[in-house]
Every structure is written in C-alpha cells, then in structure tokens.
Amino acid sequence: MLLDELVRTHAAVAATRSRLRKRELLAAALRDAAPPPATAPEGDDADEIEIVAAYLSGRPRQRRTGVGWRTLADLPPAAEAATLTPVEVDAALSAMQALEGAGSHTARSQAFTELFSRATADEQRFLSGLLRGELRQGALDSLLLDAIAAAADVPVKAVRRAAMFSAVSGPIARAALTGGASALESFRLQVGRPVRPMLASSAPDVGAAAERFADTAVAADVKLDGIRVQVHVTGDDVAVFTRSLDDITDRLPEVVTLARSLDVEAAVLDGEALALDDAGRPRPFQETASRTGTHEADPASSLPLTVRFFDLLHLDGADLVDAPARERLAALDRAVPADAVVPRLVDADAGALQEFFDEVVGAGHEGLVVKDLDAPYAAGKRGAAWVKVKPRHTLDLVVLAVEQGSGRRQGWLSNIHLGARDPESGGFVMLGKTFKGMTDEMLAWQTERFTEIAEGPTDGYVVRVRPEQVVEIAFDGVQRSTRYPGGVALRFARVVRYRDDKTAAEADTIDAVRSLR
Secondary structure, eight states, X not given: OOHHHHXXXXXXXXXXXXXXXXXXXXXXXXXXXXXXXXXXXOXXXXXXXXXXXXXXXXXXXXXOOSOOHHHHTSOOOOOSSOOOOHHHHHHHHHXXXXXXXXXXXXXXXXXHHHHHHTSOHHHHHHHHHHHHTOOOSSOOHHHHHHHHHXXXXXXXXXXXXHHTTOSSSHHHHHHHHHHHHXXXXXXOOOTTSOOOOOEEXXXXXXHHHHHTTXXXXXXXXXXXXXXXXXXXXXXXXXXXEETTOOBOGGXXXXXXXXXXXXXXXXXXXXXXXXXXXXXXXXXOHHHHHHHHTOOOSSGGGTSOOEEEEEEEEEETTEEXXXXXXXXXXXXXXXXXXXXXXXXXXXXXXXXXXXXXXXXXXXXXXXXXXXEETTOOOOTTOEEEEEEEEOOOEEEEEEEEEEEEOOGGGTTSEEEEEEEEXXXXXXEEEEEEXXXXXXXXXXXXXXXXXXXXXXXXXXXXXEEEBOTXXXXXXXXXXXXXXXXXXXXXXXXXXXXXXXXXXXXGGGSOBHHHHHTTO
16 A cells, blocks of 8 residues: 555545545545455554554554654655555654664654655645644544444444553554454453543533433542543552553652552552642642653652542452442542542532532632443543533633634634733733634634734735634633743633624733633
C-alpha cells in the first residue's frame, strides 16, 4: 500500500458527514492493508495493518519523534510522484525517535528532510497534520473500532471488548484482520499493561445528574483537579500510567512509595494525583501538570504530589472490571488506606448530593462524579454510568479573529480567538481560542457574520475581525499562561451562544478574568 492511498482516504473521510460512509472508507483502507487470507501475516505485512490503523486514527505509533512546529514550518520541495509507503514512514519516524545525544539534532533534521523530500505535496500536508496531531477528519477512535469490525467481519462487541485492554487500536486491527474473533479473545486485563480509562459524561447540575439514576443510591466521588493515574502493582514492581497511557513511573516516586506500601500481591488502581497546599486545598492545575512533566532526579523535592484512588480493576489475581461498582469500591476500601481514597458520598437524595457538591466546590475541588453502583468498569467508554458535575463559569468575551475550518468544517470559519476588555488601554487582551460547542447552524451564522466584519490582512488561515461580536463562553477554570499577553488562559472553553444584545464595551474585563484564578 502506498501512503497516497491513505491520504486520499483521509480526504474522503473528512469530506463526508455520514458516519456510515466514514466507516466504509476506513474499513476499505484496512482491508487493503491486510495480507491475502491464505498468507501468514508476518514482518511488514502484519506491521502495515497496525500502522495504517494508527494513521487512520490520526496519530503515529511513535509517542515522540523530536519533530517540532518549527521543523514542520520549513518543508523541503515536494516529490512529483507518490512512492512512499506507510511502513517506510513508520520506520523513518522510529529512527528519528531513537536518536539521542551529541549530533542527534543534525541527524534528525537530515532524516526529516529525506523523508519529506520523498513525499508529494498532499502527502507532506498529511504527514505534517499527523505529527502535529491535527488530522481532524472525524475518524475518532470509536469509529475506527467500528471500521475494524466491518473490515474483519467480526462482531463490534468483540472488537470493543478487546480495545478495553489495548492502549492503541493498531494491535486490535491486526488481530481482527489476521485472526478473526478468536484472536480478539486474547486481549484481557494484564497487570503492567495499561487499560483504557473509563470516562464520564456531563450534566449541567446535581439535580440533572441525580435524575439520570432515577432516585436510586449512587456513589458521588469528589472530582479532583489533578492528573489521572492508573497504577499497576505486582509485588515491589510498580508502573504508573497517565490518562493517555504514557508511562510516568519515574516522575511520581511518592505514588510508587504508596503503592508499594499496600498489602496486596497484585492490583490495578485508578486515581488522581495532584498538588495540595498546606491547608489541603488543590494548588493550580498547571503546577501539578508541570510536576508530572518533569524529569528531575528527585521530582518530589520540588513539589510533592498526593494520590487519591477511586476505583480498583484487579486485586490479587481477580479481575474486577466486570464487577459492579459497589463490589469494586468495597474492595478498594479494603485494599487502600482511607486517606488515599477519593472522598465519597453514597446516597439517593438529591438534596444530600447538592450539599456535598457545595462543600466540595467550597474546598476548591472541581465538583463531583456521580456513579451507578451497579455498573461495571467500561474501559475506554464515555457512557451514562459516570456523570460529572462542575460549577459552570461563563464570561462574555469579544471575538478578535477566526480561523478557516478544516476537515468536516472545511469552507466554514470555525475556531474563534477570544479577548477580554482592557479598560486601561481601551483594547482587548487575548485569552485563547475555541471551536467547542459550535453547532452547524452556529458555524454557518458565524461564517457570514465574520466575513462581514473581517478587517486587515489575512495569512489565508487566520481572519482578523473588528472587535464587535460578543460571545458567551463557558469554561472550567482560569490558569496562568505565558502564551497569551494577559498571563492567563481559559481551561476547556466552549461556546454557549452569541450575544447580540451586548456591545463589546459591555464585555467582561481582563481584571474580572484574573480574579477567577
């Protein structure tokens, strides 16, 4: 298979809004990558399936290649003809990833130039998006799993079950396309190998969350503002993984120490690590994120982290992912000291849950995660069994610029740049940008609106607009930022509505934003 075939598949998937058509296109590409049925898959043939699946999901197999934005901004002349294969690209990226020490920067630059010189213009754009993580063609991982089932003619349920226990979809595609449903049965929980985390849906308030469980007793866990950690213990061997399944064991020695102190032979725990101040309140999220990103010899000496566990997936030889939450929580309370467990209220009364929510938010935490006590651990899924509730903050901000859409939003003006009013200068201070929360109707409206008020030069991607349009933005919090001139940025900003009833002079000020830190 040539890389060009994947590029054309990517373009076709991005151009359609039909989920069924997307699945058909992805399945066809996966089948093309699979060896003939009578051929025993090995070497490049087997690897190609995994590589193609990874590229179709919008990411390379290599976590880090050392290729940054500046490198991707200066590409060599493109090739005239398509000759690259996905296997060759993967090999080149693996070689770049392995480079280290003196001379590695020069060697990586040479390898990058050699690879991109062999790529056509379309392939260069595809590879640039792949390395930046910007291939937004609508092929989310859940859709790719459906396509794997279709390509291999195996039950979707079998594919999704296997995917629970694989960090990436490539091995799932390989097993399904070369061994069928029986090969997928080999995927199961294994201590030391990360499991995809269970995710929560959202509710606007505690009452709405309680209604989803029909007034039955639920477990309401405190939602901590930290880093999701999955801790695997086998004797003295401990591995710590992030939500994205990166291994950060060496960066969290205090978590390793706690895990080794547990009276267990083997366990897989789900939890949150965060930095607390002397009063026990959470420190700003970016401080926790900075600690988990450090490679210091003794990271805990700069800012110690605290870990709190909220679920248990395996204990001493027994897998618990299929057990109801009430059993998993009971096992967690037996295996882990109370001060290392996330605070929890079990109740059916919405009033009691609201009171607990108010107490939690008042203590500086994010909110609650309300959980069905009868539900199993649905790894890798965002379903109705877990519902998160946060206090919603909103600001009225001004749109300063807008970006051309890509993928499904091609032809629309999409990502908006947000500004707060600066009373001293009379201007606006950039806080960040977002495309979250926009409906198709909103995209169509804003494309027309921002075309009308566009001003100044454009680089073909970012369109500057007159600072007139006010937009109501919901967000989860404010954090310090060196990227934006105001020194702050919004966390998880999303559009609520456009405010035609307000002028830019009535927008919220930068001082009001800073006061929320």
